[in-house]
Amino acid sequence: MRRKDPYTRAVPRFEVTVFCSAADLWLRRVSCDGDDRPGPREEYAGEDNLIFVLRGRFVLSDRLTKAVVSPRTALALRAGDAYTIEHPHGEGDVCLSIGGRRLQPLLRGHARICAVSAAGYICVLALIERLAAGARVDWFAVEETLHFALAPHDDRGSASVRDRTIAEAIAHTADLRFDEHLTLDEIAGSAGTSVFHACRAFRRVRNTTIHRYRQTVRLRHALALLRETSWPLARIAVDTGFANQGHLSNVFRRRLGVTPARARRIPAARLVKALNTDL
DSSP, X not given: OOEEEEEXXXXXXXEEEEEEEOXXXXXXXXXXXXXXTTOOOOEEOSSOXXXXXXXXXXXXXXXXXXXXXXXXXXXXXXXXXXXXXXXXXXXXXXXXXXXXGGGHHHHHTSXXXXXXXXXXXXXXXXXXXXXXXXXXXXXXXXXXXXXXXXXXOOOOTTSOHHHHHHHHHHHHHHHHSTTSOOOHHHHHHHTTXXXXXXXXXXXXXXXXXXXXXXXXXXXXXHHHXXXXXXXXXXXXXXXXXXXXXXXXXXXXXXXXXXXXXXXXXXXHHHHHHHOSSOO
16 A cells, blocks of 8 residues: 655655565655755665665765766665765755665665666656556566666776766766756866866766766756656756757757657656667
8 A cells, every 4th residue: 555654854854655665675755855954964874775866866975975866876875874965956856765675685786876777767667657556566577677777887997097087077067067057168177177188088988978978967857857747848948957948859859769748648668668769
């Protein structure tokens, strides 16, 4: 039985929809309002869990990591991990949190921040749609979805340590500030280097341009908003950094092979097959 439990005593405020609650496997959809006042506090993971961001973004920091977590990534937390979460833009997020004893072997094989392909993200949405419709929770189906969704991070081994550091700083800025119209000078400055070296280092490490990477980030957030909200396309376009609705529609159709309207309308399971590329 699905139930919603509002947690109003904490800041940020959360609303949790429980799909499954068992020692071996639990799945929860968690909505957070993004209010960090009076400031981020250190938290501890009570148990192993894997978090997929369905909509929004936040910054996770611990003694080893500072990363933007968004629909392009998954977050793996181990029991006892200490961390802080911030919402620099004051916006909330919606996540799927998965845990339980059966998840532990999968978590051991992945880093704290895991890349998630566009097709993988859609498969996670398809899983949620089945659960929300009352389907029985099948561990095999859940495990298969998780393995498919967690794509390996693309890092070029031939790049220098300095190049990888620059590329990581640029990617961090693009992930966090995708909705801002930053110039190339500003993006390169965030990595402490020149535009010339920023472009060369990023291409060596990521095998793509900074422009295309930022466009990919924007498209992934647009896809998330299409599936997770009923907002009009004009609002989604502005909120994800596109010039207008027409710009979003043109880029979306060119890169993914479907229109935004179709991507919103068809079931997630069919959308995976409709995509002619991955992001």
